[in-house]
Amino acid sequence: MFPLPNGVAYNSYLINDEKTALLDTVDAAISAEYLENITHALNGRQLDYLVINHMEPDHCANIEEILRRYPSVKVIGNPKTFQFFRQYYTMDMSDNYIEVKEGQEICLGSHTLRFYMAPMVHWPEVMVTYETSKGILFSADAFGAFGAISGNIFADELEYDSYFLDEARRYYTNIVGRYGNQVQALFKKLSGLEINMICGLHGHLWRGDMIPYIMDKYDKWSKYLPEKKGVVLAYGSMYGNTENAVNALAVKLAQRGIKDIRVYDVSKTHPSYIISDIFKYSHVVFAAPTYNMNLYFPMDSLIRELAVLNISNRKVSLIGNHTWASAALKNMTEMISNMKNMEIVGTPIDIKSSLREDREGELDNLADAIYESMDD
Template structure:
């Protein structure tokens, strides 16, 4: 049975939700599922914007068939070739063999690599600035390379101001019957998952995202239709502001992320002491994470949000504790920058973690490492407790700078 929502005049959401997938891209936990969004325009020409992952292929195809209601499918615009949006291309072509597929030159290469079944005579290659008219609706295509694949583009409907934004402005979480961002409590219940989606999937490509945002600022966007998450028809400037922060690696707010690696509880105790001292001194936007218990994608999301990171790690085989090393490596891979960092190490006979962490932070852009570094020998004592107090003072003092 179909599950369809009307987006606006002539435009329908024909995507599907996946509540059974537990790992997005086989790496990121999605406890609340994910949506695969596809949109069908009913004009003089019928136009499908992207498809869906094959895991929801049956539902997606039923939705398309229902909206078409016996009409042929004329055009399929593919903004992004990643299989969670393109895997059903084959099935659409089998069902509607006369459909013309519209996308970029690089997308054509990827279509062949993935064996998506597109014949050359049915492919229409477009580039930035090209337009197509489907009846009363006319669209233009905007290149979005490395947001977050090289073939990506977005499509802007000049008639009604709808931007089909590919993976930009998306989010984890299943829609569960909702469609629009104003139908859910996005600012409280969705923003963390939208941030985690962006930072882990697209976060490395901040300059490319800013280039797309600059192009977007020149068009009169009335609605954002991403490939994951809700459609935006209100508060679009608020969402764009979030993206500007993320794409420029600018903290959203002043706050401290305390992330610790502890084998027997002593480094965890140091983290608790540091957090307590921050609260005692009147600073309360403090968030604590056990790096061994928290998936790194959540840690990355918080690192993009907050201005300060306190890293406390036990030394392990004369190196950084492996899950902490993974977090630091991920920050480097995603080009994390512009953060103030406090470092605390622990070791019983040869503490090395602090030195190694600082070396890695030095390789990252605009990362300020506070001088009040703390070295524990097995457990916190009176002297190191005082040093943690000094680190808390240093963190709070550094909050005076602007973001």
């Protein structure tokens, strides 16, 4: 569903104590290497527990094979975990599973695992596991990111901001973005715990200064608050006329001193990148032509997906284009006004085929309105 030019990591954790415990498995794409790693890490020992924090196939593809190899393993989940297991897989594991409740603990020797339910972060069965002796949170998809790991497994061991943050944001906003309230509820639930390390199911591990760093990002993303001022201009264009108006507006914004202007062609860039930047910045301009008496469909689906993800608190400006009948601007206005706390900035412009010089003043007015609203 998502382009992964930098790859993605599927994380699974093994605790070697008096009892052994595996926390989640991985995607089918890497089963062979994964099972080899488990055999190596167990070094001849039996596997006592398999904790399923998240029953999505990118983390569950190897449960059946683990059960075949370690038939006495106890599988830990909640009632929904097992319901989903039965929907995806055919193996009967009724003799293997232990259903746990909120706050229940399992002792492995010197480590103790405590379970907290985290519904809809990102599926209804999700739970997180807190290891009490070291303060390690196994956070399921929360605090995950796109981007494969290259040697360094901790986020503090590399230039996270330059190389990985964009992919962490693209992961969160597109995959968990809709469930901001549930992420906030989980934060509240965990607020009393001492957390020294966060181990998610995708991407780097968090410890030290990087814990408040990623918590701050997650807090903004899950409250739908922009990280910084800036304008994302997303456009669709048939013959370059809408594109031309957007480029002219982008330059006018820059001339007024606005920084961080991002221009995207919705026909060329995968929506996940545009959505991620719209979560990042304070302002957005949508510009698209009428197509078949409707809004040009890639723009239509971009705005619909933003609504599904519950994006709110953004300042939005609109440009439509049409030759004989106008629908794009009307549709965009309707869709934006149905979203929460989205303020329309400036007077929307409805271009007729191409932006003539005598209408450049409208573009200047729009640039002024966006500039003035940057300080609010």
